[in-house]
Amino acid sequence: MLKKERQSFILRQVNLHNKVLSVDLSQEMDVSEDTIRRDLNEMAQQDKLIKVHGGALSKSFHLSIASDHVYALNSKKLIAMKACRLIKDGMFVLTTGGTTIIELAKALPPELSATFITVSLPAAYEYIHHPNIEVIFLGDRISKNSQISIGGGVVSKLNGIKADLCFLGTNAIDVKHGLTDNDWDVVEVKKAMIEASDRVVSLSITEKLNTTQRIKVCDLSKLTTLITEVDPQDQLLIPYRETGIEVL
Amino acid sequence: MLKKERQSFILRQVNLHNKVLSVDLSQEMDVSEDTIRRDLNEMAQQDKLIKVHGGALSKSFHLSIASDHVYALNSKKLIAMKACRLIKDGMFVLTTGGTTIIELAKALPPELSATFITVSLPAAYEYIHHPNIEVIFLGDRISKNSQISIGGGVVSKLNGIKADLCFLGTNAIDVKHGLTDNDWDVVEVKKAMIEASDRVVSLSITEKLNTTQRIKVCDLSKLTTLITEVDPQDQLLIPYRETGIEVL
DNA sequence: GATAAAACCGCAAAAAGATGCATATATTCA
């Protein structure tokens, strides 16, 4: 069997079945595994497939979601960086949806090894591209607006969970009215998340400070930490610090 | 034997068998391998064939190696169109992951109003962009390779579901060995889906016909329908039709 | 952190390719 022939066979197999094992290929074509590895390396260099430990994956299989324009991106990146520092190896972390959470997902250091539990499709999408993170998706009916699972199934599943940390993408926050939101189902999920976590962290750009929405999520007293893009000493944050919340 | 004669013989052989070995040609025509090599070099320069170490490949053969982004995309689109016709308003539809399923998701007519239950992140992502489809995501641990939920949670949830239709993205299908796959967890999920559905539809490009993988999903008899990109009367499908499966 | 599988490295043998040259065959032109 000629080398090119072999390689085109490999390409066919990998595109056909999304994944191939070097062992299988070696047996099917009756050559040593070294030869297969050399082929795979060569083809990976030509961008024809993705080489992984033990075999190869099809290129077309790993589609990723196009990230559209995100409002106040830089602020959110800053918040994400601050939030990362709270996560330690081995933790169970709950996250909601929202663009700030997505930025957090992107900012996670590669060596971090933790379990992320989420209800957000885009967030889950980011997490699975991280090398050392275990992803648990709490499924149920998916809300088209917020792209998260909503409904009784999620809430009852959250009741059975005890997480170390919960990151809330924040819609509106105010000293007097606490956290508020505008979607009944999302609020239900957030409430359940808050109850399921030891520490509750709200990620909020300063623009959202001192705003309110129609539906209440929780009082400020339920929050452990508030993270914004500005310095914790900023005067904007004084009222929040006074409530006893840790402000980062 | 004249040079021209020899070369036209070579061309016939290479187009007939897609590949030729210099050794074989040399013996068949009783000339030295050097002569064959010189012939092959000459013909390669004239673009009549592709020369490789040890022999040559036909031009058309090499064209099929050219990598599209999503493998066999057109075939998958055709399959998706056929599959759409099975879905009626109000149905509960189960779907696995895989690129063919994504094509199905994209091909759904906008006025279709149904409930889709899935374990695949990319598929869920497509469904939520559809105006009239209710999306239910069955959550659990997310497999990074296949981008679907796997584990006992999914399986037990599936046990509590009765769907009208189940679309299986197919990895390998064979009359004798039935549906097979290469990932244990994925197989578990597929099995549960099959049990949870009145009708089970396998979506499979013809290239996957008569191939097998290591882990068995189910026998052909479990399938209600098989959809490929070719005409149902195609002779390739005869063995499948004979098992009693509906072939579209 | 132990363990087994996979990847890597270097080497050597086998196969294939290139090159120079002698010889054989074909072609041309007087």
Added chain:
DNA sequence: TGAATATATGCATCTTTTTGCGGTTTTATC
């Protein structure tokens, strides 16, 4: 026709490519 010339072929030799194997290192997974 036949000598001169051009082309083609085979062979010996050397180089390059390809491949498998033993030993070591790295990686995954529990």
